[in-house]
């Protein structure tokens with residue numbers, strides 16, 4: 001698909017939860033946005049602002065109560081197969097996505113499902129292990145990894161799939177400095193390959209320099225959407241997102257690479 005053509009078009013997305021005792025939570029209240037092929041979009045918001053719910057709906061893993069979601073111009077229901085092949089997800093909870101008995105098998109799962117030959121799968125596994133610094137743990141059961149190693153494994157699995165669009169939910173959580181650098185290098189590489197990258201994070205200081213666009217989500221509402229510097233200029237404290245330029249100077253300096 002040509003760069004800049006609409007990948008996701010979302011209109012009036014509403015999602016409300018009723019966890020019990022008469023309480024309701026508006027996780028998303030009327031979200032409108034278009035995500036374009038090849039852009040690096042950063043969605044920031046405080047805890048509970050609706051980032052993860054938005055990702056689950058985009059991925060077709062949760063149904064909205066109201067609203068329309070188009071993937072490449074088609075309603076999601078009819079395009080779910082294409083979406084599944086196209087989209088790679090790094091979940092906020094890495095335990096939610098481990099499937100293999102060992103780290104290497106876990107990474108191999110996605111490429112195998114794509115029907116790649118055994119040597120091609122092995123090459124992808126090896127490259128992903130190296131990119132995330134997990135070679136020494138290749139035969140370990142994923143459950144025995146540390147929190148940061150599990151995050152590395154989740155990113156390795158998505159990298160090995162070679163998806164056209166990647167959504168990462170809190171990609172830097174639990175990672176040490178070398179881990180953050182490895183993930184940032186991958187994000188930069190994906191961007192250079194023209195892939196669409198959507199990052200849900202409040203750790204703007206680590207990655208904002210690479211973002212084409214910044215969206216601020218606040219209590220289920222998009223408050224700002226635009227070029228990172230413009231959005232930061234309009235930031236309000238009530239959104240619960242800190243302007244990283246306070247410590248890092250300009251947007252271009254907001255990276256740990």
Ligand SMILES: Nc1ncnc2c1ncn2[C@@H]1O[C@H](COP(=O)(O)OP(=O)(O)OP(=O)(O)O)[C@@H](O)[C@H]1O
Nearest residue numbers: 017019025027045046047048049050051052053054
């Ligand atoms: N399965 C669920 N049942 C009930 N409420 C939910 C459920 N999932 C999310 N919520 C609520 O929806 C709101 C948005 O949650 P979400 O997980 O999207 O926030 P988030 O922006 O990802 O936060 P964080 O930064 O902590 O990851 C929160 O108020 C949360 O309590």
Ligand SMILES: [Mg+2]
Nearest residue numbers: 051052092169
């Ligand atoms: Mg979340």
